Amino acid sequence: MTIRKIARDHLGVRLVMEQTAVLSAVGKKRLMQTPFVTQRAKLEAQFQLLETTQQWVHSIDNLANINHLISSIHDFLGTLTRLKRGEFMDDLDFFEIKRGGITMVQLKNELEIAACPSFQLRDVQPVVYHLDPENSGLPYFYIYSAYDPRLREKRKAYDQSQDKEEKDRLFGEISHLENQVRRELSITLRQYVASLEQNLETIAELDLTLAKIKLAEGWGCCIPEIAESGIAYDGLFHPLVKERLEETGGKFQPIEIQLDTTPTLITGANMSGKTIFLRSIALAQWMFQLGYFIPAQKARIEPVEEIFIRQEEEESSEQGGLSSFASEILWIDHIIQEVKKGKKSLILVDELARTTNPTEGRGLVSAFIEIMKQHPNFALITTHYSGVEGECRRLRVRGLQGIDPEVEITPETIHQYMDYSLIESDEKEVPHEALTIAQIFKVDKEFLELANRYIAEN
Numbered sequence: 365m366t367i368r369k370i371a372r373d374h375l376g377v378r379l380v381m382e383q384t385a386v387l388s389a390v391g392k393k394r395l396m397q398t399p400f401v402t403q404r405a406k407l408e409a410q411f412q413l414l415e416t417t418q419q420w421v422h423s424i425d426n427l428a429n430i431n432h433l434i435s436s437i438h439d440f441l442g443t444l445t446r447l448k449r450g451e452f453m454d455d456l457d458f459f460e461i462k463r464g465g466i467t468m469v470q471l472k473n474e475l476e477i478a479a480c481p482s483f484q485l486r487d488v489q490p491v492v493y494h495l496d497p498e499n500s501g502l503p504y505f506y507i508y509s510a511y512d513p514r515l516r517e518k519r520k521a522y523d524q525s526q527d528k529e530e531k532d533r534l535f536g537e538i539s540h541l542e543n544q545v546r547r548e549l550s551i552t553l554r555q556y557v558a559s560l561e562q563n564l565e566t567i568a569e570l571d572l573t574l575a576k577i578k579l580a581e582g583w584g585c586c587i588p589e590i591a592e593s594g595i596a597y598d599g600l601f602h603p604l605v606k607e608r609l610e611e612t613g614g615k616f617q618p619i620e621i622q623l624d625t626t627p628t629l630i631t632g633a634n635m636s637g638k639t640i641f642l643r644s645i646a647l648a649q650w651m652f653q654l655g656y657f658i659p660a661q662k663a664r665i666e667p668v669e670e671i672f673i674r675q676e677e678e679e680s681s682e683q684g685g686l687s688s689f690a691s692e693i694l695w696i697d698h699i700i701q702e703v704k705k706g707k708k709s710l711i712l713v714d715e716l717a718r719t720t721n722p723t724e725g726r727g728l729v730s731a732f733i734e735i736m737k738q739h740p741n742f743a744l745i746t747t748h749y750s751g752v753e754g755e756c757r758r759l760r761v762r763g764l765q766g767i768d769p770e771v772e773i774t775p776e777t778i779h780q781y782m783d784y785s786l787i788e789s790d791e792k793e794v795p796h797e798a799l800t801i802a803q804i805f806k807v808d809k810e811f812l813e814l815a816n817r818y819i820a821e822n
Contacts, residue, residue: 391571632761
C-alpha cells in the first residue's frame with residue numbers, strides 16, 4: 365500500500381501528499397511510491413535518516429544551491445532502461461543523459477562541500493566527458509567533430525563545396541559517420557547506466573527527505589518515538605482542521621490520549637469533536653508509517669498492520685446502492701474477520717450503528733467492544749448511545765463550559781465554549797447536551813418544550 369493509494373480515500377493523507385513540496389520529477393515519483401511501512405527496523409532507519417538530515421540542513425550554507433540542482437534533474441530513467449536493453453541512442457537521448465550527468469556532477473560537488481552525511485552520489489564525470497568531448501560545459505548535445513577526425517574534414521568540405529552531387533555524397537558520408545559515432549557512444553555509455561540509475565534514486569530520496577523536513581517544520585511536527593506497545597499523543601492536532609480554524613480566528617485544541625489493547629469508548633455530545641479525534645489519530649498513524657514527522661508535541665507509536673476508518677467520501681457514497689446501515693455493518697464485519705486472523709490494527713469507528721434504533725444500536729456497540737476485547741488491537745469507538753455494555757476504557761469529551769447567558773452564541777462561535785479534552789468516565793449514560801445546544805441556537809421554543817416533555821415522560 366502506497367501513499368498514493370491511501371490518499372485516494374482519505375482527505376488528510378491527500379493533504380499531506382499535496383503539501384510535500386518535492387522539487388523534481390524523480391522526487392514526485394518517489395513520493396507517490398512511498399510505502400506504508402509495518403516493520404519496526406525500517407521505520408527506525410527512516411526516522412534516523414530524517415533526524416540526521418534535519419540536523420545537517422540547519423548546519424549548511426548552500427541549501428539553496430542544492431535545491432536548485434535537485435529541481436533541475438529530469439527523469440530520464442526510461443532512456444537509461446532502453447540503453448541498458450541494448451538500444452542505440454539518438455541525439456535527444458544523449459542530450460537527456462548529458463544534461464542529467466552535468467547536474468549530477470554539480471550536485472555531487474555541492475553535497476561534498478556541505479559534508480552531507482546520508483546522501484552521496486556516484487561519480488559520473490566520465491559520462492559528461494564522453495558526451496562533451498570539447499569540454500564546452502553546455503547541456504545541449506550534437507555529434508561533435510572531435511568524435512572522429514574524418515567528420516571535421518568532410519563537414520568542412522561540405523560547407524565549401526558548390527557542387528550539388530558532391531554535397532549529396534558528402535552528406536551521406538557524414539550521416540554514416542555520425543550514426544557510427546552514435547552506436548559506439550551508446551555501447552560506451554552502457555557501463556555507466558547503473559551509476560546513473562543509482563544517482564537518480566539517491567536524488568529522489570534526498571528530494572523527498574528535504575520536502576518532509578520542510579513540511580514538518582512548517583506544521584510544527586515532532587519526531588515520534590517507536591513504541592514497543594501502545595500509542596500515546598501529547599498535543600496531537602489535525603493540520604487541515606487547525607489551518608481552517610486559524611483562518612477564521614479560531615484555535616485548535618490539541619489532543620492528549622493514550623491507547624492500549626483495551627477497547628476505548630468515547631462519548632460526548634454532537635459538535636464535541638469526536639470525529640476529529642478519530643481522524644487526527646488515523647492521520648498521525650498514517651504519517652508515522654509513511655515515514656513523516658507527526659503533528660504533535662510528543663508521540664509514542666506502535667506500528668500496526670492496518671488502519672480502519674471510514675471517511676466522509678466513503679460514507680456519502682454507499683457501495684452498490686446499499687443503505688447506510690447495510691454498508692456500515694458489512695464494513696464492521698470486515699474488521700471483525702481481519703482481527704480474528706490475528707492482524708494487529710488500529711480500529712477507529714465513529715458512532716457505530718448510529719443509523720439504527722437505540723436498542724439494537726447499543727447491542728451492536730456492546731458486541732463489537734466484546735469482540736475487540738477478545739482480539740487485542742487498538743480500538744477506539746465513539747457513540748451517542750447510553751447503556752453500552754462491555755469491558756472497556758470509557759472517556760468523555762468534557763463538553764460545553766463557561767456559557768454566559770448574556771452573550772449571544774452562534775454556530776460559528778460555539779466552539780469557543782467547547783472543551784474538547786477527554787476525561788475518564790465510569791458512567792454508561794452519555795452527556796445530554798443536544799437540547800442545550802439547540803436552545804443556544806434559539807431553535808423554535810415550542811419544539812424544544814415538546815422535546816423536553818417527551819424526554820421527561822420517558
